[in-house]
Amino acid sequence: MQEASQYQAGQLLNVLWDLQYERISGGIYIKTTVNPEQRPKSYVLVLENGQLIYGGSRIPETNEEFARMIGSKCNRRMTDIAIKYATQKLKNPSSFRELLERIVQIRVFNWEEIESTVHNQVVQVLEQSLPYPGQLQVDSTVQFDLSHGKDGYALDWSRVMRDVTKRQMEWTVLAPIVPSMEAIPQLPRRGLQVVTDIKAQQHLHQWVNGVRSLTDIAEQLNQDPLELARSYRAWAVSGWVTFGGDVPATQVPSTTEQQLPIVLSVDDSVIVQTTIKRALADRYEVLLASNAVDALKVINTTPIALLLLDVTMPDVDGLEFCRTVRSIPKFKNMPIIMLTARDKFSDKLRGQIAGATHYLIKPVESNQLLEVVNKCIEKTILVPSFSPTLLNS
Template sequence: MLTASQYQAGQLGNLLRDLQHERAGGSIYIDTTANPDQKPRSRVLVLKNGEIVYGGLRIPDSNQEFVRMIGVKSSYSWADTAIKYTAQKLVNPSSFRELLDRIVRIRVFKWEDIETVVHAQVVQVLEQSLPHPGQLRLDFTVEFDLSYGKDGHGLDWSRVMQDVTSRQQEWAALAPVVPSMDAVPRLSPRGLFVVTDSKVQQHLQQWVNGVRSLIDIAEKLGEDPLELARSYMAWAVSGWVAFGEDAPVTQEIAITQEQRPIVLSVDDSLIVQTMIKRTLSDRYQVLLASKAVDALKVINTNAIALLLLDVTMPDIDGLEFCRTVRSIPKFQNLPIIMLTARDKFSDKLRGQIAGATHYLTKPVEPNQLIKIVDECVGNKNITVCT
């Protein structure tokens, strides 16, 4: 039996809970309209006895396709071998549960691995569907015998919704730079010329065309849209891509930017990097790096006028990186401003010994940052800024 119904924004959650309370079983096809100018976004959920047991872009064509998907998502390279070994022994060749039982029994996967992958997919389906209006189509004739663990349970609805809420909060935190998963990234005029990572450059060339949204790109790549958005936020802060009204950047503006002194900020905090870029971009061309290794590439290929350096970094300690930069003859007079949450005299002394020009304690006031950078860049031969 196939039934369909329209729903308004915010109503989908209640409809799903009603189906759970009725202990419904079957397939739920969801077509949401996130943007009136775009075609509806199609997703599917599967219920068994009122519990969600699957979610994704579509229902797998077979139990073997499903196991291969788990193998790819869990980075298990031997899924195909396990399928060939177990599939020929199945009593019911089309059974999902029987194939998974055998796969788990030979210890290729654990039940927890399988459930984790499907849980993540269901969370993404709901995250992408719950806020928007759309159409729900129910097909109670199509279901498959999927369940998890020795007791054959479905997914934990409360944990699913906790993760949906958590991800919505993360999207809200990204919103000042990445408006939403439906936002369309565009290359800035100089974007590809300053990208230091060849893989990122290749990705931007292949996927960013001013038409595809983040969710479109994520679907094509089979990636988590939120993970992709975190990368795009870093690239946007670096000036490689832009979203919405900030996207169109004229060549005239780009040329003006090239004439400004270059400031390189090295910090693994996107919040700090965003503040620095917004504070200094009117006066300087601001390049960003999150790791010392990337920063070394940038300073060797650009005429850097000043280096802003975080003390605590994931790969190389900021003090050690400062010493490395100072050991290179052409950077002996380069102004280096250390930014850190540590404000003890001993910390400042270590920074000075490492070769720092100046030492600022986080959180830094924008006006103070502008003042210090102006002073340092204004005198090319400066050794200590005051």
């Protein structure tokens, strides 16, 4: 096993990409430090020749344990019987892949369910570890012959990262009430007597002790932390649980630590800028500039994820400004959405030639604007372009 290496907050993804580029095989053990006063949280990913095949809180010790986990997630009552039957026919008694093939053949669960279960686990591992500092250790001796689908392929890394991003956006929406996935719920001063739902009362009595975070509770219950947070949001709105002042400052990421994508809107209309900020503020940090000069200062000093640009501006034409931005190498791939009242095909063509990613006609509906911004930012997530390489070939 290699010596553990330290990484800072926000650096884990780059470390993982390096391991994939180097075509590493083995277990990738991750310990994240959410709060220095608490024990690190442990996760593991498994790579095969640089391809991602598994992730979770730990690697199952046996193929039977893994098959039971899949059966439990899929609510299959016949899993134990299927395992007993399948293990009698295995050529390699320790093979994960062979046992799964046997169980799929008798239709207790299918490859899509296996892949979906592992995919969701990997998404949650990355969601809970990427924002924080920690340490990583590679164990190349780990043998885990798992692959997915009938033809035996790895997980789709691009799809994994898209789902991580979508979930981060959902956490942002919950943030005004549920500060973060590491938030610590507490009972109100009046206690459980205010809770009118029996199941909620039983849950809160058992799990809310002022110490456990949402991820701690979700792990104990084997639940998705985001789904659990949705329930807690409803309970908080009802006054059954609180989050105020219960999370140490080191646990509640600031806007910067949450890494909200930053959108810069360049428009000299106060009305337009107000509309844009209202449409996007729940999911993005929105910066405003009224002219090209101020905008250029911002994008040179701030990590802008997307630029909203009015075509008609008082100093520099929006098309000219777009060309200027595109001429700077580090902004070559930054999404630029042009907002304008000009709706002719020739206008759209000029915007495309200047380097615009998308072209929206004013006035634009808030929902439409948010949808386009979401899609543009999702496409800019820098993920390795992995094809579904066959692991069994």
